[in-house]
Amino acid sequence: MDEVTISAMTEADYDEVHALWLTIRGFGIRALDDSREDIARFIRRNPTTSVVARQGGRIVGSILCGSDGRQGALYHVCVARECRRRGIGTRMVSYCMQQLRQMGINRVALIAFTRNEVGNAFWKKIGWNEKSDVNYYTFELNDKNITRFIGEEHEHS
Ligand SMILES: CC(C)(COP(=O)(O)OP(=O)(O)OC[C@H]1O[C@@H](n2cnc3c(N)ncnc32)[C@H](O)[C@@H]1OP(=O)(O)O)[C@@H](O)C(=O)NCCC(=O)NCCS
Known part of the structure; x- marks a missing residue:
């Protein structure tokens, strides 16, 4: 079996990574945030932190990772x-964490x-802490940024 290599994700990986996302049941893919343009902007802002895993030349895993300068x-x-x-x-998670530490x-x-x-x-096994004392708040700034849930029939906003 071919070796798996882990490397930084670049804008050129978008098509393959996007195709992978569309196979992941339960993922919410956003019309704007996950578009080629917005992912390119994210990678330009965070050029070293996102990652792809390749096996035999094919992308078999990925993570978008970035920082706002604090977290x-x-x-x-x-x-x-x-x-x-x-x-x-x-x-892949170790790679991202290492890149963040270096920043x-x-x-x-x-x-x-x-x-x-x-x-x-997975997160519990690899040592991440579940926060049970917080509520998560969002506010939609653009109603065109519709989320499509993979593997489910309806769309949510
Ligand atoms: C979560 C995900 C990224 C894990 O990737 P992976 O390459 O299979 O993870 P690893 O092989 O590094 O697993 C590490 C450990 O996590 C735990 N784990 C992973 N998948 C698990 C599962 N299906 N059930 C129970 N424990 C699991 C195991 O303890 C595993 O170690 P082990 O195989 O030695 O028992 C992958 O399952 C995935 O893509 N899931 C769908 C997308 C998703 O849910 N992403 C997370 C969004 S928050």
């Missing part, structure tokens, strides 16, 4: 279904849907 954030952490449970997720960032956070059993098992 790091992970988005769309995923591994292709047939490549799971081989440590690729753990390796002087001291904490990293992410959101996992409470119903995501696999995701929550």
